Amino acid sequence: MVNDIKVEVCVCTECVMRGAMDLVESVESLKKLKRYLGFEGNINVETNKCLGNKKDGHHSLVAAINGKIMENADSETVMEKVISMIKKDVK
Amino acid sequence: MRGIYTPVTNIRRQVFAEVARLAYEGGEYARVEEIPFRIIPGEVPTYRDSIFLERAIVGERIRLAIGLPLYPADQPTHISKGVEESAIAEKVYEPPLINVIPFACNACKEKSVEVTDNCRGCLAHPCTSVCPVKAISIQNGRSVIDNEKCIRCGRCVDICPYHAIVKFDRPCAAACGVDAIESDHLGRAKINYDKCVSCGMCLVNCPFGAIADKSQLFQLIHAIKNGEDVIAEIAPAFVGQFGPLATPEKVKAALKLLGFSKVVEVAIGADLGAIEEAHHYIHKIASGEEPFLATSCCPAWSVMAKRDFPEVAPYVSDSLTPMVATARIIKNENPDSKVVFIGPCAAKKLEASRKSVRSDVDFVITFEELMGMFVAKGIEFGDIETNEVFDDATAAGRGYSVAGGVADAIANCVDELYPDSDIKIDRAEGLRECAKMLRIAKAGKRDGYLMEGMACPGGCVGGAGTMMSFAKASTAVKEFQNASEDKIATKSKYANKED
Numbered sequence: 187m188v189n190d191i192k193v194e195v196c197v198c199t200e201c202v203m204r205g206a207m208d209l210v211e212s213v214e215s216l217k218k219l220k221r222y223l224g225f226e227g228n229i230n231v232e233t234n235k236c237l238g239n240k241k242d243g244h245h246s247l248v249a250a251i252n253g254k255i256m257e258n259a260d261s262e263t264v265m266e267k268v269i270s271m272i273k274k275d276v277k
Numbered sequence: 278m279r280g281i282y283t284p285v286t287n288i289r290r291q292v293f294a295e296v297a298r299l300a301y302e303g304g305e306y307a308r309v310e311e312i313p314f315r316i317i318p319g320e321v322p323t324y325r326d327s328i329f330l331e332r333a334i335v336g337e338r339i340r341l342a343i344g345l346p347l348y349p350a351d352q353p354t355h356i357s358k359g360v361e362e363s364a365i366a367e368k369v370y371e372p373p374l375i376n377v378i379p380f381a382c383n384a385c386k387e388k389s390v391e392v393t394d395n396c397r398g399c400l401a402h403p404c405t406s407v408c409p410v411k412a413i414s415i416q417n418g419r420s421v422i423d424n425e426k427c428i429r430c431g432r433c434v435d436i437c438p439y440h441a442i443v444k445f446d447r448p449c450a451a452a453c454g455v456d457a458i459e460s461d462h463l464g465r466a467k468i469n470y471d472k473c474v475s476c477g478m479c480l481v482n483c484p485f486g487a488i489a490d491k492s493q494l495f496q497l498i499h500a501i502k503n504g505e506d507v508i509a510e511i512a513p514a515f516v517g518q519f520g521p522l523a524t525p526e527k528v529k530a531a532l533k534l535l536g537f538s539k540v541v542e543v544a545i546g547a548d549l550g551a552i553e554e555a556h557h558y559i560h561k562i563a564s565g566e567e568p569f570l571a572t573s574c575c576p577a578w579s580v581m582a583k584r585d586f587p588e589v590a591p592y593v594s595d596s597l598t599p600m601v602a603t604a605r606i607i608k609n610e611n612p613d614s615k616v617v618f619i620g621p622c623a624a625k626k627l628e629a630s631r632k633s634v635r636s637d638v639d640f641v642i643t644f645e646e647l648m649g650m651f652v653a654k655g656i657e658f659g660d661i662e663t664n665e666v667f668d669d670a671t672a673a674g675r676g677y678s679v680a681g682g683v684a685d686a687i688a689n690c691v692d693e694l695y696p697d698s699d700i701k702i703d704r705a706e707g708l709r710e711c712a713k714m715l716r717i718a719k720a721g722k723r724d725g726y727l728m729e730g731m732a733c734p735g736g737c738v739g740g741a742g743t744m745m746s747f748a749k750a751s752t753a754v755k756e757f758q759n760a761s762e763d764k765i766a767t768k769s770k771y772a773n774k775e776d
Contacts, residue, residue, distance in 0.1 A: 197521050197522055197659075198657060199652050202519060204290070205282030205287070208281060233520075235522060236657070261281075
């Protein structure tokens with residue numbers, strides 16, 4: 187059973203300033219690695235109006251992988267997390 | 278590093294947001310001294326050797342964002358010096374626009390070719406065979422380059438089977454198309470302002486974040502707070518810059534929430550310029566009276582063309598740039614207003630400070646700086662509901678923001694207005710490529726041509742003050758063009774008003 191991975195990225199004003207669109211691009215770039223990793227599921231990237239509940243900016247950028255919230259997210263941690271989930275799945 | 282969010286981007290944007298917040302809150306401006314502590318919290322350095330250095334650099338960035346000069350590193354002073362006096366509703370600007378923060382500069386080596394540890398000291402060592410100046414010798418089993426002899430042609434770099442030889446250049450100097458980056462007495466980058474055209478490519482390409490331009494957002498916010506009639510003219514590259522929720526209509530609504538009384542497309546002026554240049558092309562260039570026509574909309578390109586190629590200078594179009602043409606229309610209808618150009622461009626800040634333009638355009642800010650204002654004001658695009666529409670300009674005018682779009686707009690006008698005539702086009706993006714095109718023109722090989730020059734790779738969507746990769750931005754602009762009812766500049770509703 188292959189599980190799809192859903193990555194949500196918050197695109198509130200603060201999160202866009204802190205690179206939300208660049209994070210979206212990074213996660214989308216992982217689709218190109220699917221064959222290399224032997225992963226047959228889908229990586230879905232969605233943008234969300236507001237994932238966090240605070241607007242003070244201390245938690246931006248906010249993302250969620252399969253519903254699990256990640257605060258102060260950046261490209262490297264989110265990509266690593268997605269890939270580690272894929273690897274578990276492939277085994 | 279466009280389209281990749283790095284710590285450099287992070288700090289730059291936080292500075293804009295904090296300076297905007299400071300201006301909105303008003304009050305005692307001595308508390309500007311607190312901002313570096315908010316941006317660089319704690320006691321442990323994150324980016325450099327010392328947290329004190331990190332904060333000092335942020336301090337310099339704050340000064341530039343307020344429009345103030347850098348403070349001398351060798352004299353006692355405060356970040357807040359001059360801030361109170363700068364809290365006015367008029368532009369504060371003293372050249373230079375683009376500044377190297379000397380103690381943020383890594384003093385990278387100047388251009389060189391180097392052998393790395395990948396060298397295996399192979400038997401073939403083709404590097405020596407291809408070197409035209411005999412600069413490479415084999416010492417202790419590996420290649421060594423004599424930098425006195427080396428002419429940096431790069432042949433050894435290309436031929437090495439282990440990719441062991443690299444051509445090294447300072448990122449700022451590599452990004453500079455007019456070779457304006459020199460060194461100071463400590464080997465740090467220093468801008469030669471006789472050569473610099475303020476395109477801003479060095480500041481977005483420095484991996485140490487050591488270069489920054491001056492901003493006008495502090496004074497702009499004071500003008501709005503003063504209750505003045507402030508009108509925004511927004512460059513067509515804005516589409517998509519503020520995230521997926523920020524549709525063009527919502528950006529317009531958000532600007533009004535910030536206090537702008539009207540929001541006008543700069544593409545109006547682009548439409549008018551395209552029509553004028555189409556006529557000019559047919560009457561002067563196609564007729565053979567003048568050798569060629571160079572576009573004028575990109576200020577960094579036109580300044581370079583006029584200054585470095587005096588033979589070409591008379592043939593750089595004298596049509597008003599879209600920024601100025603649109604500003605004049607606005608001022609004509611609203612004589613007491615203040616006009617703010619919002620765009621992707623650093624060089625426009627300089628253009629707007631020219632004597633002939635000063636009364637037309639009061640402020641210039643970039644998309645990145647505007648984003649700081651949106652964040653400071655807590656504007657959420659997701660919460661905005663609006664009936665605003667954008668219907669000022671044609672698809673052609675909006676296309677000015679992408680490389681090739683200016684020439685296309687003019688060519689389509691020629692087709693429409695003079696169906697029996699043809700137009701020859703050459704174009705270049707990036708100042709180095711632009712200079713190459715001009716050398717070819719100078720040699721008489723572009724007679725009869727329209728030449729489009731764009732200082733930033735990709736066109737305006739690749740400008741220094743943008744928020745996203747130019748590939749995505751170009752797609753967004755394309756959609757905005759498609760949304761325009763009229764496709765050709767001649768259909769502009771402002772075209773007939775001019776006659």
